[in-house]
Amino acid sequence: MRQKNFWLVISVSVLALNQSAFAQESGETIVLDPITIEANRLGSRPESLTRNVTTLDREEIEKLQSTSRNLPDLLGKAVPGLALSTGAFTTFGQGLRGRSALVVIDGVPQKLNRDTSRDLFNVDIAAIEKIEVVHGGSALYGNGATGGIIYITTLQGGGEPRFKTRIEAGNSLTNFGRNGTSARISQSAQGRFGDTDYAFSASGDINRGLFDASGNRIAPEPSQGDLFDTLSGSLFGRVRHHFDDQSIGASIIFKKIKQDSDYAADVSVTGSPPGTVPARAIDGLSLDKQGELLNIQGTLDYRHEDILGGTLDAQVFARRAESRFYPADARNIRNRAAIIQSYFESDIYGGSVVFNTPIPLSEEIPVSLMWGMDAQLESSVGPADIFDGTDFDNSNGTNFTRTGTTIWTPPFDLDQYSVFAQLEVKPTDRITIRGGVRQQWAQLSADPFTTIIGDPIEGGKLDFSSALYNIGMNYEFVDGVSLFADFSQSYDLSDIGIQLRQAPRGFNLSGSDIQPLSYDNYEVGIRASAGDFTGSAAVFLSKSELGALRTEDFILVQDRDPEEIKGVELAASYRFNEQWSAGGTFTYTTGDRTAATGQKIALDGFRIPPVKVTGFVEYIPKEWWTLRLEGIYSGSRDDAFEDGVAFGGREVDDFAVFNLSSDFKLDRGKLSVGVDNIFNADYYNVYAQLLRNSNNTSHIKSPGTTFKVAYEAEW
Numbered sequence: 001m002r003q004k005n006f007w008l009v010i011s012v013s014v015l016a017l018n019q020s021a022f023a024q025e026s027g028e029t030i031v032l033d034p035i036t037i038e039a040n041r042l043g044s045r046p047e048s049l050t051r052n053v054t055t056l057d058r059e060e061i062e063k064l065q066s067t068s069r070n071l072p073d074l075l076g077k078a079v080p081g082l083a084l085s086t087g088a089f090t091t092f093g094q095g096l097r098g099r100s101a102l103v104v105i106d107g108v109p110q111k112l113n114r115d116t117s118r119d120l121f122n123v124d125i126a127a128i129e130k131i132e133v134v135h136g137g138s139a140l141y142g143n144g145a146t147g148g149i150i151y152i153t154t155l156q157g158g159g160e161p162r163f164k165t166r167i168e169a170g171n172s173l174t175n176f177g178r179n180g181t182s183a184r185i186s187q188s189a190q191g192r193f194g195d196t197d198y199a200f201s202a203s204g205d206i207n208r209g210l211f212d213a214s215g216n217r218i219a220p221e222p223s224q225g226d227l228f229d230t231l232s233g234s235l236f237g238r239v240r241h242h243f244d245d246q247s248i249g250a251s252i253i254f255k256k257i258k259q260d261s262d263y264a265a266d267v268s269v270t271g272s273p274p275g276t277v278p279a280r281a282i283d284g285l286s287l288d289k290q291g292e293l294l295n296i297q298g299t300l301d302y303r304h305e306d307i308l309g310g311t312l313d314a315q316v317f318a319r320r321a322e323s324r325f326y327p328a329d330a331r332n333i334r335n336r337a338a339i340i341q342s343y344f345e346s347d348i349y350g351g352s353v354v355f356n357t358p359i360p361l362s363e364e365i366p367v368s369l370m371w372g373m374d375a376q377l378e379s380s381v382g383p384a385d386i387f388d389g390t391d392f393d394n395s396n397g398t399n400f401t402r403t404g405t406t407i408w409t410p411p412f413d414l415d416q417y418s419v420f421a422q423l424e425v426k427p428t429d430r431i432t433i434r435g436g437v438r439q440q441w442a443q444l445s446a447d448p449f450t451t452i453i454g455d456p457i458e459g460g461k462l463d464f465s466s467a468l469y470n471i472g473m474n475y476e477f478v479d480g481v482s483l484f485a486d487f488s489q490s491y492d493l494s495d496i497g498i499q500l501r502q503a504p505r506g507f508n509l510s511g512s513d514i515q516p517l518s519y520d521n522y523e524v525g526i527r528a529s530a531g532d533f534t535g536s537a538a539v540f541l542s543k544s545e546l547g548a549l550r551t552e553d554f555i556l557v558q559d560r561d562p563e564e565i566k567g568v569e570l571a572a573s574y575r576f577n578e579q580w581s582a583g584g585t586f587t588y589t590t591g592d593r594t595a596a597t598g599q600k601i602a603l604d605g606f607r608i609p610p611v612k613v614t615g616f617v618e619y620i621p622k623e624w625w626t627l628r629l630e631g632i633y634s635g636s637r638d639d640a641f642e643d644g645v646a647f648g649g650r651e652v653d654d655f656a657v658f659n660l661s662s663d664f665k666l667d668r669g670k671l672s673v674g675v676d677n678i679f680n681a682d683y684y685n686v687y688a689q690l691l692r693n694s695n696n697t698s699h700i701k702s703p704g705t706t707f708k709v710a711y712e713a714e715w
Helices: 006-013 058-065 071-078 267-271 389-394 496-501 686-690
Strands: 053-057 101-105 128-135 148-154 162-172 182-193 196-207 230-243 246-259 263-265 281-283 292-307 310-324 339-358 367-387 402-428 431-446 460-478 481-492 517-530 533-544 550-552 555-557 563-575 580-594 600-602 612-622 625-634 655-665 670-676 706-714
Touching (some): 053 071, 339 402, 402 496
Parallel strands (some): 101 148
Antiparallel strands (some): 263 281, 292 310, 402 431, 431 460, 625 655
């Protein structure tokens, strides 16, 4: 595989863009505090956006953190259009508007072409300042945001020195004890020294097992992995120096999660009819290397406040990403035929540059042009360990004896480049019109390789090119109340890595029909922020003539039928008085593909979740005491089952879960107590229901009642 030299990285990084400025579908230049850089392509005023956007600031994140196990769990409760958390070490099955969400951390896209579905685990929650979710397909960062963008901004420096310490401890209330323990500690520091801003954080946590409503240990998830018996560590740092009307900054993120468990999933339950026996955890796991994640990300960025009458933002970045999964018994799958533990390694380099330039056409009608270019270079490989089947069978699935290592996903390079321009016109103070174009180029190259079942495959190169357009309008017809409409195109190179590793004998990369996917996305809605009320409503439609890849009986199917996904998102909150407030969200999504016969077939349950309703009531009986009750309802869905969909087509039953949290202000800091699943509901989440009796296990129960106590102090 070709090596990317340092000079090439530097030459491409001249194309750098500080993602705070480029807003191809959804934003304008952020009005920056003199000591803060918001690396963000969204707009500075939510009511001015032509898209539906959900924003969570640090205060709201901390409220939700009291009853959330991790970031995917937190976002699934708070964001309309986003499916609920899977409960596993993955976001596979947790899509946004029926498609994939692109996670962007400080302007750096996290998506790899061989998607490991772990992007929301790449940064620790203690290092997060704000999260903004742009709903709907977008070409904002080029490849991958077919369902929207989850933009994460890390801690910002500036201001007086301040330090924050948070200590957490939790346990199961259905099986209280050492085996259900969780603990966490984090420390952050922010401030300014002379002309230099700084922000740092460090955290570590330990998670033991989880237990269901009956007090039984929940079985491991032998498909995407889980977070049982894991240790996690995180470091984050940022500095920014200001001089005249310019500034230069650097940041680094380090996140590592490592599993060391004694428990495996009992494979004997697969002999029972689907759904009749819960998965079981059994002691005695013998596996040298278990679930693991490593993400290291570094950035350098530069800002000039006065160039060509506007601003210039530039950024370069580098990432190292590694991910290891639990072994899967794929002996009965014809293109695997082994017990396989896959892992994936990627090196990613990139950069971008953006100009925000006012166009002096008229004093009465402001016009601005945002334009620039960006690039991303990815080198990836996916090895796999192979294990002895006899030892596995004789031990009831607990003993993994490694017999060798092979290459499952072959080494490949994917280089992406783009130029873009976005025009914004404000014909009146109440109307904003935005339109833009992005030209995307990509080149994939792979060396000759042999598949896991021994088929020789020729290497080669593929070139892709796509032009993507967007236009939208926002009309603030009453103070604080806006109508918006938007059309945007999104783009996905699809998972070329998975297509390579499952290539049939005689496959020729250069002559293949691998093509990027293009989606047309339409949206209309209304948002309001009036007094003590905030709310939004959006109706959306996403169409594609060349649909996404799908899986049937664990075999990749490449006859990409046309798809259509549509739905509704609602969100509202209201503060009745100083003591009472309430709010909630509603999401309905439906989708189908059109087969060659003309038949409409429902998309699988990993793509299209059931109806989701969330709500909260907050009560402040005393100035120092806050109570919050949250509820989540997930509906039933049988569309895919009725249409005979093979993978992800099982019927899904509805369930409801309620959580309670309470905050107590102390002389220094605050004490938080959170209870998850307060009524001890005995249920299976959507992901578990869809996977029942797959991958050597029955469906996995969801946790019973758990609690968490946290002390946080800032000085």
